[in-house]
Amino acid sequence: MSHDDAVLDPPIGTLFGADVRTASCSTDSARPEELLPAEAALAVRFGARRRREFAAGRTCARRLLAELGMPAASLERDAHRAPCWPAGIVGSISHGAGLCVVAVAPRRAIVGLGVDVESDEPLRDGLQRRVCTESERRWLAALPEPEQGRSAKLLFSIKESIYKCVHPLVKVPIGFQQADVRIDLATGRYTVTPIGTRPEVAVRLAAVEGAFLWREGRVLSSATLRAETRETLGP
Numbered sequence: 001m002s003h004d005d006a007v008l009d010p011p012i013g014t015l016f017g018a019d020v021r022t023a024s025c026s027t028d029s030a031r032p033e034e035l036l037p038a039e040a041a042l043a044v045r046f047g048a049r050r051r052r053e054f055a056a057g058r059t060c061a062r063r064l065l066a067e068l069g070m071p072a073a074s075l076e077r078d079a080h081r082a083p084c085w086p087a088g089i090v091g092s093i094s095h096g097a098g099l100c101v102v103a104v105a106p107r108r109a110i111v112g113l114g115v116d117v118e119s120d121e122p123l124r125d126g127l128q129r130r131v132c133t134e135s136e137r138r139w140l141a142a143l144p145e146p147e148q149g150r151s152a153k154l155l156f157s158i159k160e161s162i163y164k165c166v167h168p169l170v171k172v173p174i175g176f177q178q179a180d181v182r183i184d185l186a187t188g189r190y191t192v193t194p195i196g197t198r199p200e201v202a203v204r205l206a207a208v209e210g211a212f213l214w215r216e217g218r219v220l221s222s223a224t225l226r227a228e229t230r231e232t233l234g235p
């Protein structure tokens, strides 16, 4: 990790259990020339900033996969734009506010991972009604006024993490209104209650283990789905 990255590095590991490996780097210092040919082909139409973000994710992911003994290989995308992790691996990538964060784990104890980073700024006007459920909006309204916008942004980030964790397993759309999130500000943890989803989505949403933190102008969140729920989840 470079000095620059060390300064940027939030304690992402604390968002996950000890069996998840995490990495982060600055997206500004990412090197698109490190993309492998198949990845560079995917990024050919990207603008400069998106290409750096894409490269940052691939570089961090390769570092973590090497730690797990995996050979360096292209990390391509599926039809839903999710990374095609090597067999036996689950993972997640996010980039925002100048930072890229990646989490990976062997697909044994863990069957789904999601991570998200956003700037710690209020959720844009007009988005709250779209992103937040009725009970989330009641929770927001009870917070001190200056906290409401950034807490709405936290809910947004959490829902992005949930989506990245659960969507690859179910491959059906999951709407913002279908995951009702209950936040515990004291512990930095959250739980999810599914609303009106298909049973195979509902059982996974309800099983998500979630965490979040605010650090240096950013909000970060995670979602983990553990294998012990597999019997109830089915194949």
Ligand SMILES: CC(C)(COP(=O)(O)OP(=O)(O)OC[C@H]1O[C@@H](n2cnc3c(N)ncnc32)[C@H](O)[C@@H]1OP(=O)(O)O)[C@@H](O)C(=O)NCCC(=O)NCCS
Binding pocket: 053, 054, 057, 080, 081, 082, 083, 092, 093, 094, 095, 096, 115, 116, 117, 159, 160, 161, 162, 163, 164, 165, 167, 168, 174, 175, 176, 178, 179
């Ligand atoms: C896919 C989505 C979650 C990405 O989040 P984002 O905040 O826009 O962007 P981030 O930088 O945090 O994440 C982008 C990364 O997500 C990953 N990603 C994209 N689609 C994905 C999917 N279907 N499943 C898992 N991961 C996905 C990719 O790794 C991507 O980075 P890369 O292209 O460089 O590899 C978002 O664009 C989206 O579609 N959201 C709407 C659906 C939703 O959130 N519903 C709420 C459910 S509760």
